[in-house]
Structures are given as structure tokens and as C-alpha cells.
Amino acid sequence: MAGDAKKLQPIIIKKIKKGGHGAHGGAWKIAYADFVTAMMAFFLLMWLLGSTTEGDKKGIADYFSSPLKVALSGGSGSGDSSHVIKGGGQDLTRQTGQVKAGDVEAPRHTINLRALKEEQRRAERSRLQQLKDKIQEVLANTPALASLGGQIRLEMTREGLRIQIVDENNRPMFDSGSAVVKPYMRELLRELGAVLAEVPNRLTLEGHTDAQPFSGGERGYSNWELSADRANASRRELLSGGLPESRVLRVQGLAASKLLEPDEPRSPINRRISIIVMNRDAEDAVLKNLPDNEDEPADNSATAAEKP
Template sequence: MAASGKPLQPIIIKRVKKGGHGAHGGAWKIAYADFVTAMMAFFLLMWLLGSTTEADRKGISDYFNAPLMVTLFGGPGSGASDSILPGGGDDLTRTTGEMARGDAQLAARELGAQVIREEAMRLERQRIEGLRNKIETVINNNIRLSEFRDQIRMEMVQDGLNIQIVDDQNRAMFDVGSALVRPYMREILREIGAALAEVDNRISISGHTDATPYGSGARGYSNWELSADRANASRRELVAAGLPDEKLARVVGMGSSQPLLADRPFDPVNRRISILVLTQEAEERMAQGYRLSSADLQGGGHASSPGSVPEAGALPLPAPMTPQGPSQ
């Protein structure tokens, strides 16, 4: 107690301890996280723009512009089906939906069908090539037929295998001015017919003559009738060799309209029988009424279908006519 008798007041000193500032290492992490998030959103947007169709982008735009309208009425690419609401039935008034997915599936199916079709065509041409090799082997191994090798020409064309038996100045296939088959020609046709019977492809037979006119004129028995009769006589020999009649697609006479040597229309080589082993595609075109692509082998003319031509021995062959000029 003080001398004056008053008690002493305690003196309280408040000292504020100022600590150091907290570490400044946390704020940059938040900013960096915001930057990374923005970049992810940007690249996600770029990916969506690149992988979606115009209909999908239109649906997304409509959703953000008018989400209620899209929810109620739908829009292009706005759902997995043509249903307005999930679980609802199809809206018959809508023709849009996931069009891109449907188009992609359709394109995939068409591509698959095209691949299968091309593979079938490749295998078919491979079989026809095998037929060509077989006929060549038969001709080469037959001593008598090998003598006529120069008169038998075979080549692969767009419509299949074309087998042409051409005439020779000193070795005619038929009697002069008639459709009577010579013995060596009959032997050739029988061998070819036996080989053709082993393949599934149908064939087309066309007869051709040179440009030598008949004395009876165009109104009488002409090259048109002669070429058709010779084609039909060749058909008889092929059928006699075992070729089923249903494999014949058509028998046609071309007259002198398609010469093998256009610059020499009177050459004996123009007198020929063409046997075309048809591919499936060529047969379908023929069935639809289209002309075969190998126009130098087929075309309009005096024709007869397999169902309408007479069987062997049913009708007599026409009497030989006397052509003007060189022998037909």
C-alpha cells in the first residue's frame, strides 16, 4: 500500500505479437487448376465438333438455347431413337433421330455386300479361267483336234470366256451355203460341249458369216438365216455332247453385221461360231434386256431362243443355197 493509504493500481501492459505472413504457395494451384479445367473443356469441345454430325450439333445447340422445347418435342440427333421421351413409343410424325448412326450402318452393309459381290466375281472368273485351260489341254492332247488349233480362239472378255471357232479358206466348218456341220467341226463342238457341261455358267451362241451376198437377195434366204441356222446346228452338237439345254441363254444369228476383220469383210475368218460363257453379271444384264458389253460378239440380229428352236431331227435343214462370189 502506498504512503497515502491508497492501494496501488496494477499496470497491465498489452503487447501484441505480430507473427509473419502465411505462405503464399496455395493461390497459384487454384489458378492452375482453373486453367487446366478450361483447357480440358476446350479440347473436349474441339473433339465433339470433330466427331459429331451436323444433326448432332444442331441438337446440342437447341438444347442449350431452349432446353424445355427439346425435352418436350425432341430435335435432330437429340435421342437414341425416334421416341420423344425415353421409354415412349415411336413418334410416327418424326423422321429424324440418330440419322448418322443409321446412315453409317447402311453404308457398312452396302460395303460388305460389295466386298462379297467382288469376291464372288473373282472366284467366278477364276473358274472360267480354269475352263479355258481345260479346253486348251483337251485340244492339245487330242492329235486330231490339235490340227485345228489355229481355228479355235479363246479369250477372256468382260462378259466371260469367248470361244470362237473360225472358218479357214481350205477347211470350212459347214458345207457351202448350208448349216450342215462338217465332221471335224462336229468333233470340236462335242469336246467343247463336254467341258461346258461341267460349269454352272450359261452360254450364248452366235453365228457369223462373211459379206458374200446370196443370189436370192435380202428378201429371200440370206446371211441372217444362214448364220442363225449354223448357230442352231452348233447348239444341237453341244447338247448332244451332254450340255443341258437349260444352260443355253440364247442362240442368235448375226449375219455379216459383226465381221472379225472389219477391213476385209469377205475374208473366210469372218465365218465363225462364237460361244460365250457368261458371267453371272452378264447373264443378269441379258435377263433384264440389256445388250452385252462385248458388242463385237453379240447384238441384234436374227435370233432364236433355246425354247423355240427345233430339236435335232425335228425339222430338216434348209436346202443349200448358191451364194454369189466365194464360198460361204
């Protein structure tokens, strides 16, 4: 009976469930990847610092301290090297910077301003001398002006080329006390205007008289007004000959203040029109209101135009 009860005893099966760990996300992988990347960057930095020269290190430090200054001016810290040839190039003459293969340094040119200005002055003197020769040629080859050759005086001065048309007793430029140009002088001035139009220099026109005073005295219409009127009348004739109006810089009347023959103040030679083809220095002096240069001849070439 007991055996039957033992046989009938139920079999109990116990199932034990072991608790598992909670599910993990992928955040640790990102953190690990960042760590590995940072370590790789760190070791690359250590390798670069170990292989970089002191000059390059200083150049990098200077750049980050004042990048604009280094970029504009360069210097020994910008691309320097501890190599026996600074800059790591092949050219022993280079002290700074690095030159890639195939790069060619442009030659350096130094401009001597004083020598350049002197060269310009020589070229201008040569041009004015050619103008002087051209005027003499025109006078010699123009029959109507051949008889006036003795009244034309050409001279090189510090201001430029001075062209003076002087009076003669039997052939004056103007009637006494008048500012009306004589017909033969009108033709001469127009020929000069055509020649002067060929050069770029600007002009000064001066009217001169002798010391003979007007009967009305100096307080009325005097030699000052007469000389200015004659200079302006000459200007109009030059313009009629083709001279551009912009080329005339000054027109002035000097009366008898600058006599050609001081010992004979009433000599007809003192009555004259001066046309000054100014050089650059004289023109700058006028435009900047600086004192004019002296009228002394620059050389001994102050000769009258020869008659044919």
C-alpha cells in the same frame, strides 16, 4: 295381527332383461383386409419409386406409352441408369441396356456388299480362266482335234470367256450356203459340250458369216437366216456332247454385222461360230433386258489356242 300380515306379504322378484346388440356379420373383416392390402401396395409403390432411377422411370413410361416401339427398337429410356456405367453393367463400352452376369454380347459383323460382289467377280474370272486352260488342254491331248487348234480362238471379254471357231479355206465348218456341220467340227463341238458342262455358267451362241450375199438377194434366204441356222446346228452338237439344254440362254444369227476383218469382208475368217460362256453380270443383263456389255477384251490374253 299386523305382524302376521307383514309376514304373509308375498315376495315379488323382478327380472330385468337387458337388450343385447344385434349379431354382426364378417363383412367388415373383408373390407379391413382390402384396406390393409391397399395400404401395403401403396407403401411398396412409394418405396419402388424412391429407389428407381430416372432412366428406369422413363423406360417404364415409354413402354406404357408405346410398348411395341420400345420392345422392337430399345433406346436410352429402356433400362437406362444414372449409374456412372449406363445400364448398371461392368462394361464401360456399353451405353444402354443391362447385362446380366455371364451374358456375352455377340460380335457385330458389317457386310460390304460392293467388296463381296467384287470378290465374286474375281472368283468367277478365275473359274473361267481355268475353263480356258482346260479347253486348251483338251485340244492338245486329243489327236483328232489337234489339227483344229489354229481355228479355235479363246479370249476373256467383259461378257466372259469367248470361244470362237473360225473357218479356213481348206477346212470350213460348213459347206458354202449350208448349215450342216462337218464331221470333224461335229467332234470338236461335242468335246466342247462335255467340257462346258462342268461349269455352271450359261451360254450365248452366235453365228457369223462373211459379206458374200446370196444370189437371191437379201429378201429371200440370206446370211441372216444362214447364220442363225448354223448357230442352232452348233447348239445341237453341244447338247449331244453332254451340255444341259437349260444352260443355253441365247442363240442368235448376226450375219456379217460383226466382222473379224472389216477390211476384208469376204475373208473366210469372218465365217465363225462364237460360244460365249457368260459371267454373272452379262447373264443378268440379258435376263433383265439391259444393254449388253461391250465385246472389247477385258485383258490382253486374247490368244488363239496353241497347237501341240
